[in-house]
Amino acid sequence: MELYGTAIISIVDMFTDIVMIIEYTKGEEYGFARACLICVSLNLIIQSILAFVVNADMPLQVILQEQFYTFTLIKPGIDAYRVATGVEMEEGRKVSSREEMTGARIFEMVIEAVTGTVIQASAIFSSAQFRTPTAFLALTSSISAAAFPSAVISYDYDSNSDTRSKSPSFYGYIPNSLGRKGICFASLFFVSACYLVIRTLACLILAARNLLVEWTAVVQFRHSHDVGGLYFYLNLLQTIILGLGSTLAYEDDNTEALDKSMVTIIMGSASVGLILSFGLLLLSINREYVKSFTSSKTSNVFVQEYFTRREEGFQKIRVFGINEAKWRKAIGG
Numbered sequence: 001m002e003l004y005g006t007a008i009i010s011i012v013d014m015f016t017d018i019v020m021i022i023e024y025t026k027g028e029e030y031g032f033a034r035a036c037l038i039c040v041s042l043n044l045i046i047q048s049i050l051a052f053v054v055n056a057d058m059p060l061q062v063i064l065q066e067q068f069y070t071f072t073l074i075k076p077g078i079d080a081y082r083v084a085t086g087v088e089m090e091e092g093r094k095v096s097s098r099e100e101m102t103g104a105r106i107f108e109m110v111i112e113a114v115t116g117t118v119i120q121a122s123a124i125f126s127s128a129q130f131r132t133p134t135a136f137l138a139l140t141s142s143i144s145a146a147a148f149p150s151a152v153i154s155y156d157y158d159s160n161s162d163t164r165s166k167s168p169s170f171y172g173y174i175p176n177s178l179g180r181k182g183i184c185f186a187s188l189f190f191v192s193a194c195y196l197v198i199r200t201l202a203c204l205i206l207a208a209r210n211l212l213v214e215w216t217a218v219v220q221f222r223h224s225h226d227v228g229g230l231y232f233y234l235n236l237l238q239t240i241i242l243g244l245g246s247t248l249a250y251e252d253d254n255t256e257a258l259d260k261s262m263v264t265i266i267m268g269s270a271s272v273g274l275i276l277s278f279g280l281l282l283l284s285i286n287r288e289y290v291k292s293f294t295s296s297k298t299s300n301v302f303v304q305e306y307f308t309r310r311e312e313g314f315q316k317i318r319v320f321g322i323n324e325a326k327w328r329k330a331i332g333g
Contacts, residue, residue: 002148002151002152002155002156002185003080003083003084003101003152003156004077004080004081004084005148005152006076006080006105006148006149006152007076007077007079007080008077009141009144009145009148009149010076010105010108010145010149011073011074011076011077012141012145013112013113013116013141013142013144013145014040014043014073014112015073016137016138016141016142017036017039017040017112017116017138017142018040019134019138020032020036020120020123020134020135020138021033021036021037021040023130023132023134023135024036024123024130027127027129027130029123029127029130032119032120032122032123035115035119036116036119036120039111039112039115039116039119040112042111042112043107043108043111043112044070044071046107046111047070047075047104047107047108048067048070048071050100050103050104050107051063051066051067051069051070051075051100052066052067053094054066054093054094054095054100055092055093055094056094057092057093057094058090058092058093075104076101076104076105079097079100079101079104080101082097082101083097083098083101098156102153102156105149105152105153106149106153108145108149109145109146109149109150112142112145113142113143113145113146113149114146114196116142116145117139117142117143117146117196117200118200118203118204120135120138120139120142121139121200121201121204122204123135124136124139124258125204125258143193143196143197144193146192146193146196147189147190147192147193147196148189150188150189150192151185151188151189151192154188155174155184155185155188157171158171158172158173158174159174169292170289170292172286172289173285173286173289173290173292174285174286175284175285175286180284183280183284184281184284184285186277186280187277187278187280187281187284188281190273190274190276190277191274191277191278191281193273194270194271194273194274194277195236195239195274197266197270198239198240198242198243198267198270198271198274199239199242199243201243201246201247201263201266201267201270202239202242202243202246205246205247205249205250205263230294230295230296232293233293233294236274236278239274240271240274240275243267243270243271244267244268244271246267247263247264247267247268250263
């Protein structure tokens, strides 16, 4: 169900972005219109390239079909269907449907959802004419388009039996209880959404710049191979401090700017929402995995532990292929 939710939100976000491009053009705010158009166009181009690379060795008919899905904006739905129904990987495809969908959603998060959130929030922040229900709906759509895939990526990887068997010390924090699963997923979503709201407002106030891990709080990326649990946790604290600090520094000296009290309410609500969501997440997951959110384990240590604890020979050999940079210098070759 969450896969189809991701697809629906992705498609809705694309349409709301197009609506806002039209609105910005009508309001003669061509800078915002161009910025949104660039984001939408660049995302489509990247998605098209990704679809081509994945299917480069497939028949021409398949390649053209995938391009058709991309430019008619239904590719997210097709990807979700393939993953949800367990469609087997066809011979000639470079990666599985799950891997393709994950890559596509990450590109979309960075190129369109996060940047779209900043652009649309900036328009609302700076001009009263764009504080309309349509503009707020589009902004909510962009935030959801970043937060929902963030939650799905983390949830999906942890729930996958293959990843759990390979790294049981890291994967498995999602409990088996249906109710607690729902709480976990909702917590993942609201952690990401509140996180993005705080970062966006802080960016607009202080003109800061950052993306993905430091903007959308993808819990999956607390892995030792990515940013690590301790960095992820400290980054949450930094985000709250940055948000509250930027609010204190904000001055509404522009007649069209958002009132300081409104900024304070939004930032305060997002900060409280982030704290409560993250706290609820820690309370709802399996207890033995709480430590993974503050772990200082490095990538090198993780690889060594993975190698020594695996019994399957092919998995040990796989370590050398994937982590070549970690051992080549030490043993030569």
